[in-house]
Amino acid sequence: MEKLPILQFEEKIVETVKKNAVTVLIGETGSGKSTQLSQILFRHGFADSGTICVTQPRRVAAVSVARRVAQEMGVRLGEEVGYAIRFEDRTSTKTRIKYLTDGVLLRESLSDPELSSYSVIILDEAHERSLNMDILMGLVKRLVGIRSSSNFRVLITSATLEGEKVSAFFDGCPVLNVPGKLFPVEVIYTDDVNKNFVEAALKKAIDIHVKEPEGDILIFMTGQEDIERLVQKLEDRVRSLEEGSVMDAVIYPLHGSLPPELQVRVFSPPPKNCRRFIVATNIAETSLTVDGVVYVIDSGYVKQRQYNPQTGMYSLDVVQISRVQANQRAGRAGRTRPGKCYRLYPSVVYNDDFMEAAVPEIQRTSLAGSVLYLKSLDLPGIDILKFDFLDPPSYASLGDALRQLYLIDGIDENGAITSVGRIMAELPLEPSLSRTLIAANENGTLSQALTIAAMLSAETSLLPSFAKGSEKKRKHTPLKLPDGGGLGDHIQLLQIFESWSETKYDIEWCKEYGLQIRGMSFVKDVRGQLCQLLQKMAKCSTDVHGSHKSREKKMGYRNLRKALCVGYANQLAERMMRHNGYRTLGLKSQLVQVHPSSVLQPDEDGMLPNYVVYHELITTSSPFMRNICTVDMQWISPILKKLEKLDINKLSGGFTDSEGGIEGKGQEGLKKEATVEDPAVRDSKINAARERFLARKGKK
Structure with a gap:
């Protein structure tokens, strides 16, 4: 195994962690912090009194890093080293190092508020500032005080996070800096802004492939649709090159919706005299490291969901990345030898238009699920509007979340969590779907509601896409799907799944109807796990595996739609x-x-x-x-x-009008x-x- 930079600081890290309840570690790209820090602490006995927990902002990272650590330690994945992500848990009683998404750790704290099974909690990749990460930082700050008599330790690790800011948040805790192992990267800008960055990336990638020496090419795109378009174009162009004029090439997409077996392909070295093209989302900025990359093509954009609490509306926007993100992308080219980063934008755009850092997710997303979680903890004296966040969200966002929860019975008019809210908080679903399941359980339609919840939890579009150009890729026109009987999309989703179940989940049926096979299989698994969870919680009064299909059809799905109205x-x-x-x-x-x-x-x-x-x-x-x-x-x-009866201050947990309500109202x-x-x-x-x-x- 190569000697990673963080290993040179092993004694300093151990000494600092022993003396301090909280430590901030700034580890530059290539330092090895994600894979090595947990092993360092394990070697020095920090797992003797509990498990070492390492959070990741993405499931792909949690799985891939756990695999890597298990391999390096020579143990079987799921035993001494394991991982837990939503709807999948590969851990055991032997597990001493556990990688998990930050959302899973939040959910674990519902049943164990002091997270007593963990001796160390490492919040990794904190610079990504995911919503769950920001909430976790607020919670572990409280937890450090509660568990002060034990040897409980917290580490906040990041590639770029402002260390002093986090240190101040944690009452002046120490900050350690670990340099990365980076070779020089030449940054090359374009003269003009490329309006069509897919075509610009295609041209640049082929140009590199034809003219530059060996080395893999990492291309940053905005999302799955752009990635699939570029992968198809690259495949067509590479095939059209004269045989023998250039080295062979393999082209891999990399995004969060890919199944694990397709994600891990990018970590395998290519065949001899063969170049890899890896077309990825920002998942490859810091969460995952792909060795062998020498050339990076940076579109300068990222796809971002942004929530407007005044309208309750999400927008899925393609926005400019920050300078921090641009530098992270460039750094990917310098892991194994000197590299080049081609930025598809002028230097003036980088210097004048890009923000220094991205807006934290907590300031651009709906907070209903997070606020429900905080309410369910029963923290003494907590006022949601005054909760200790590293970067507080707006009063409008918090007020919007409180209003949502009140309308679906998650909290009462005084802001106290209800019995319904507690059940909702235990379910790994957004509040509207959790509330729908509870209502459906009460009126005898839980089986159908579970199906709808699972279908809506799929990460990719399940139904056939009729986007421009998609027809020519099909061998035949898909058969006509159920139409919801005029009642809407939720009913259509239910009818589709029930029709598939009647075939005993035949994959060929999905193909005939143009359905996304992996997505439908994911839905089936999710539904099964939700059933198990509800039965384990003993919160269901009807057979979750049963079907009221015939009765519901006769009633026009009335009770099911009523449950949806409540949720x-x-x-x-x-x-x-x-x-x-x-x-x-x-x-x-x-x-x-x-x-x-x-x-x-x-x-x-x-x-x-x-x-x-x-x-x-x-x-x-x-x-x-x-x-x-x-x-x-x-x-x-x-x-x-x-x-x-709506009163935002009372819903928050505060009982005065002194702050004038949301945003001064x-x-x-x-x-x-x-x-x-x-x-x-x-x-x-x-x-x-x-x-x-x-x-x-x-x-x-």
Whole structure:
């Protein structure tokens, strides 16, 4: 094994950790901190009184690093060294070093608030500033005080994080700096901004392949769609090169939605006289290290989900990376020998347009799940609006999360977590889906709701894509899928899975209908694990494996849609008086459309159902509701009544108006925003609009 830089600091690290409850370790790219730090502590007895826990921001990293450490220690993965990610746990009673995602560690703290099974907690890759990481930093800060009499130790490790800032957060803890093992990297900028960075990356990659000596090429793209496009184009272009004129090439995609067996291919060395092209998302910036990379092509962009708490809407935006990210990408080219980084943007863009560091996830995502988690801990004197975060989110974001939880019964009007909320917090699902399962359990439709929850938990699109150019790749047109019976996308997803189950989960059936095979298999596994979890929790009063399919069909899936209405109380929409438009109820008032992929279509008069719930609001080319389902008017009244009692300060855990509410709004402002029109008046207006619409069409 190569001598990694961190090993030269082994004695200094051990000495510092022994003397301090918290240590910040800044380990540059290539220092070996992710694989070696846990082994260093293990060698020096830190695992004698408990397990060494190492968090990772991504599942791919947790699995791959655990594999590497197990291999280096000469043990079987799952025994002395193991990993735990959502819906998969490869650990045992023998496990002394455990890699896990930060989300899994948060979930473990629900059943063991003091995380007593761990002697050391290493929060790795903290510079990525994931939502869970920021919450964990706040929690372990409290935990250090609670476990001060023990030998409990916390290490915060990062490639680029501002060490002094984190040190100040942890009351002046020591900061250790470990240099990386990097060779010089020549950075080459383009003269102009490339609007089509896929084509620009393709041209540059082929140019390198033809002109430059051996060495693998790592290309940073924004997401799965761009990666797949570029991989296809690269394959076509490499095949078109004259045989014998250049070395052979293999081309690998690398993103979080790939199955593990395809992800690990990139870690295997290529055949002799063969160059690897690795087309990756920002997952390859720091979480994973691919040896052999000599050339990096940096598009300068990343795909990022951003949440607007005022509208409750997500946007999936392609945004510029930060200077820190750009430097991390460049560093990937200098791991094994001097390399080159080709930036598909001018130096003036890097210097003038890029931010120094990326915006932390906690400041750009919905916090409902995180706030529910914090409420469930029953920490004494906790006020969500005043929780100790490294970089606090806005009051608007926290207030939005509290409102969501109140509407779906996760917390009561005084901000106390309810019995329903406690069950929701134990489930590894977003709050709306957890609440739906609880409601479905009460009305006898849990089996169907479990299927819907699993289908919506898939990380990739399950249904056939009819994107431009996709038809020519198909050998045949897929058969027609179930259409949801006019009730919406949730019902369609249920019908698809049930139809597949009737074939005993035949893969050929998925192929015939153009469904994503790996995604459907993932759904089947997730559903099974959710069933086991519910049975283990003893929270279900019906057979989770059973089916009420025939009864539900006869009832028009009424009880199931009622459960969805309860779970998605914060995501309720009413029809606007315009073709194919919707307006959300409550505090939001933006116009959005039904996503083009939805099976819920206007009737022959161009009218949509009066009320729907949606799984997600997202802005792409326009604001869209994605995955929607019809609900009945009488189910909505309880939601409207709850809005009348809404008081954000009380929901937070505080009981004063001294802060003026969210972003300075007084309670009067909040109540005014919460006022909604009487449903009868609304329906009258809708009917009037319908009459005018029909008149314009000449049907009246």
